Amino acid sequence: xxxxxxxxxxxxxxxxxxxxxxxxxxxxxxxxxxxxxxxxxxxxxxxxxxxxxxxxxxxxxxxxxxxxxxxxxxxxxxxxxxxxxxxxxxxxxxxxxxxxxxxxxxxxxxxxxxxxxxxxxxxxxxxxxxxxxxxxxxxxxxxxxxxxxxxxxxxxxxxxxxxxxxxxxxxxxxxxxxxxxxxxxxxxxxxxxxxxxxxxxxxxxxxxxxxxxxxxxxxxxxxxxxxxxxxxxxxxxxxxxxxxxxxxxxxxxxxxxxxxxxxxxxxxxxxxxxxxxxxxxxxxxxxxxxxxxxxxxxxxxxxxxxxxxxxxxxxxxxxxxxxxxxxxxxxxxxxxxxxxxxxxxxxxxxxxxxxxxxxxxxxxxxxxxxxxxxxxxxxxxxxxxxxxxxxxxxxxxxxxxxxxxxx
Numbered sequence: 001x002x003x004x005x006x007x008x009x010x011x012x013x014x015x016x017x018x019x020x021x022x023x024x025x026x027x028x029x030x031x032x033x034x035x036x037x038x039x040x041x042x043x044x045x046x047x048x049x050x051x052x053x054x055x056x057x058x059x060x061x062x063x064x065x066x067x068x069x070x071x072x073x074x075x076x077x078x079x080x081x082x083x084x085x086x087x088x089x090x091x092x093x094x095x096x097x098x099x100x101x102x103x104x105x106x107x108x109x110x111x112x113x114x115x116x117x118x119x120x121x122x123x124x125x126x127x128x129x130x131x132x133x134x135x136x137x138x139x140x141x142x143x144x145x146x147x148x149x150x151x152x153x154x155x156x157x158x159x160x161x162x163x164x165x166x167x168x169x170x171x172x173x174x175x176x177x178x179x180x181x182x183x184x185x186x187x188x189x190x191x192x193x194x195x196x197x198x199x200x201x202x203x204x205x206x207x208x209x210x211x212x213x214x215x216x217x218x219x220x221x222x223x224x225x226x227x228x229x230x231x232x233x234x235x236x237x238x239x240x241x242x243x244x245x246x247x248x249x250x251x252x253x254x255x256x257x258x259x260x261x262x263x264x265x266x267x268x269x270x271x272x273x274x275x276x277x278x279x280x281x282x283x284x285x286x287x288x289x290x291x292x293x294x295x296x297x298x299x300x301x302x303x304x305x306x307x308x309x310x311x312x313x314x315x316x317x318x319x320x321x322x323x324x325x326x327x328x329x330x331x332x333x334x335x336x337x338x339x340x341x342x343x344x345x346x347x348x349x350x351x352x353x354x355x356x357x358x359x360x361x362x363x364x365x366x367x368x369x370x371x372x373x374x375x376x377x378x379x380x381x382x383x384x385x386x387x388x389x390x391x392x393x394x395x396x397x398x399x400x401x402x403x404x405x406x407x
């Protein structure tokens with residue numbers, strides 16, 4: 001949980017800082033090109049407005065006057081590579097166009113046209129230097145922005161570590177408390193349960209009410225022991241190093257073995273289990289964890305299925321690298337919210353589905369097992385009667401073939 005929280009904080013900080021940086025960068029680039037446009041407009045309009053070229057303008061320009069008699073007079077040409085003949089040719093090209101301002105020629109000269117008392121004036125400006133300056137400015141800002149993003153990431157990462165330290169300490173203490181409390185509760189619960197069972201079997205208590213009380217003590221002690229064992233499992237999962245399994249197991253064989261063990265309980269619950277399992281699928285996993293995962297999914301399906309309904313379990317190879325386990329049950333449908341939150345610890349569904357007692361830890365343990373195998377687990381519902389749990393496993397090897405059997 002702590003690494004995930006740290007990543008979320010880093011992402012939030014980076015998002016805010018990058019949005020702020022993008023705003024500044026966008027405004028800066030807009031300012032650069034806006035100044036370029038203003039400089040270009042001043043360069044091409046200045047000579048006409050002053051009727052003579054103003055030497056203060058650093059942008060090279062060429063001023064041409066097309067008189068009313070049709071004569072072309074090049075009054076000023078500061079563009080070194082532009083000859084008077086080229087200027088006249090450009091004027092002839094522009095005389096047939098309606099736009100009074102734009103670009104022309106391979107040199108991308110900016111032109112401006114305005115009618116005056118003595119004829120029509122054409123101004124050509126060489127803005128290559130200004131455009132190159134603007135590109136250099138933008139390139140420099142982009143490089144600085146990239147460097148700033150790297151600095152933001154390092155700062156965000158360090159800030160996230162500092163911000164989650166109090167949460168990490170509290171989380172570690174909570175996990176340690178759960179582990180210690182579970183260990184401490186396990187022994188007295190075992191003593192209570194064993195002594196209660198001895199009293200029931202001995203027949204010393206003959207009063208029916210007292211025997212009922214002993215049965216209640218035994219039942220609640222078993223429920224409490226189940227809770228303690230689940231808490232211990234979660235504590236071990238939290239404290240275990242985050243390393244993937246190194247043992248290759250036959251996933252198909254392990255699931256089939258778990259199903260055979262669960263056959264009596266499924267039958268006693270009044271359900272029929274139908275399986276369809278591809279043979280010889282192998283993966284890196286712990287055999288005991290896979291068995292526990294199947295027990296959790298089947299037990300969950302039995303609890304929340306309609307009486308006498310069929311539970312379907314299938315294992316299929318999606319590709320050479322991935323397999324999918326599906327458990328389908330029929331009963332009260334899960335809501336979209338429940339499909340997302342049902343894997344959280346101590347999450348309980350609404351009262352309409354609470355037909356059995358539970359603590360909301362089974363699917364959380366299943367999630368930990370799947371994550372340890374580097375897989376994924378999810379829940380779906382058609383909103384009417386069908387609930388589906390899907391688990392994706394990374395495979396170490398697979399082969400084709402399918403076996404199908406009712407259990």
